[in-house]
Amino acid sequence: MTVEAQPERPSPREALGRRRRPSVLSIIGLFFVALIVVFLLRNFIADPALFINISLIGFTTGCVFALVALGYTLVYGILQLINFAHGDVFTLAGLVSYTISIEVLGLTANTSTIGLIGGLFLTMLVAAAFAATLNASIEFLAYRRLRDQPRLTMLITAVGMSFIVSNISLYFYGVGFYSAADLIPSTPAFTIGEVSLAWNKLVVVLITVPVLLILTWLVTSTKQGKGMRAVAQDQDAAAMMGINVNRTISYTFVLAGALAGAAGLLFLLLFNMRYNTGFELGLIAFTAAVLGGIGNLAGATLGGILIGLIQSWNEGLTHWTLGGAWTRSLVFGILIAILVFRPEGLLGERTPEGA
Numbered sequence: 001m002t003v004e005a006q007p008e009r010p011s012p013r014e015a016l017g018r019r020r021r022p023s024v025l026s027i028i029g030l031f032f033v034a035l036i037v038v039f040l041l042r043n044f045i046a047d048p049a050l051f052i053n054i055s056l057i058g059f060t061t062g063c064v065f066a067l068v069a070l071g072y073t074l075v076y077g078i079l080q081l082i083n084f085a086h087g088d089v090f091t092l093a094g095l096v097s098y099t100i101s102i103e104v105l106g107l108t109a110n111t112s113t114i115g116l117i118g119g120l121f122l123t124m125l126v127a128a129a130f131a132a133t134l135n136a137s138i139e140f141l142a143y144r145r146l147r148d149q150p151r152l153t154m155l156i157t158a159v160g161m162s163f164i165v166s167n168i169s170l171y172f173y174g175v176g177f178y179s180a181a182d183l184i185p186s187t188p189a190f191t192i193g194e195v196s197l198a199w200n201k202l203v204v205v206l207i208t209v210p211v212l213l214i215l216t217w218l219v220t221s222t223k224q225g226k227g228m229r230a231v232a233q234d235q236d237a238a239a240m241m242g243i244n245v246n247r248t249i250s251y252t253f254v255l256a257g258a259l260a261g262a263a264g265l266l267f268l269l270l271f272n273m274r275y276n277t278g279f280e281l282g283l284i285a286f287t288a289a290v291l292g293g294i295g296n297l298a299g300a301t302l303g304g305i306l307i308g309l310i311q312s313w314n315e316g317l318t319h320w321t322l323g324g325a326w327t328r329s330l331v332f333g334i335l336i337a338i339l340v341f342r343p344e345g346l347l348g349e350r351t352p353e354g355a
Contacts, residue, residue, distance in 0.1 A: 062308020087282020
């Protein structure tokens with residue numbers, strides 16, 4: 001019988017030195033962060049008013065991204081599923097918003113303020129209810145029976161549902177672009193020196209912030225929200241404690257769909273939309289969710305706003321920018337960098353799987 005020699009344990013000083021020694025990836029990551037800080041300072045010093053105006057536009061766009069990203073992160077948090085159909089649900093809800101607001105209610109730029117507010121509020125309710133129902137139906141028909149199957153099976157199914165919903169949008173709305181950007185004027189809502197914010201962008205922020213607060217309250221302070229968190233941690237244990245797992249998961253898809261419906265209307269008020277808009281915006285929102293920490297509500301919100309800012313800075317600032325043609329490459333380059341340097345995201349927690 002032989003006794004193997006035990007490896008020598010490092011002294012406390014050596015162990016502390018090893019812990020404090022930064023890795024090569026950390027050094028590279030800090031270098032990129034320093035470059036970003038220098039880039040922002042250079043542009044702010046060159047033209048502070050332009051920098052603030054572009055940042056306000058980016059913040060507004062980021063609010064829309066955040067609403068879509070929250071839908072991704074809600075579903076991932078409870079099922080560990082990237083619901084690729086979510087972006088297409090967002091698109092179809094936005095196109096339905098166009099039908100309700102323009103063709104059914106007949107809203108125009110000349111509609112009275114009270115009528116416009118009431119019409120848009122009614123449109124948002126209808127769009128949110130429609131998207132919530134559609135999202136819950138997708139979960140019931142496509143995902144529920146596959147929960148015990150390998151995750152790849154559900155992922156492929158999600159991709160298939162994305163094509164199905166996209167083709168439904170194509171069938172009913174064709175390949176044309178739709179927009180309701182003329183409903184809310186783009187004149188300045190307020191002006192401070194050379195800094196101004198247009199009414200259409202202010203309205204987006206005024207709608208987004210209450211929606212995010214309501215969602216946070218639903219998840220953190222209600223019985224259903226506590227059930228969602230319990231199911232996300234352990235479905236079997238939650239079921240043994242009397243929580244209806246199927247109902248809780250359906251509730252999560254309803255919330256995610258409602259967020260997609262609200263985001264669809266807001267996007268329609270700012271930009272043009274067509275049947276395949278959700279594909280690209282869904283990827284951007286997914287990037288935002290990963291950037292902030294997928295499965296983390298605050299992280300998804302932060303990620304969406306950061307992506308909106310990055311897009312606006314790249315397209316609107318004048319010094320050391322790549323230009324609008326590189327925006328998509330820049331956004332997805334950021335996704336790759338996050339996966340390399342901090343896979344759990346900015347606000348996410350490292351797990352045994354590295355999620």
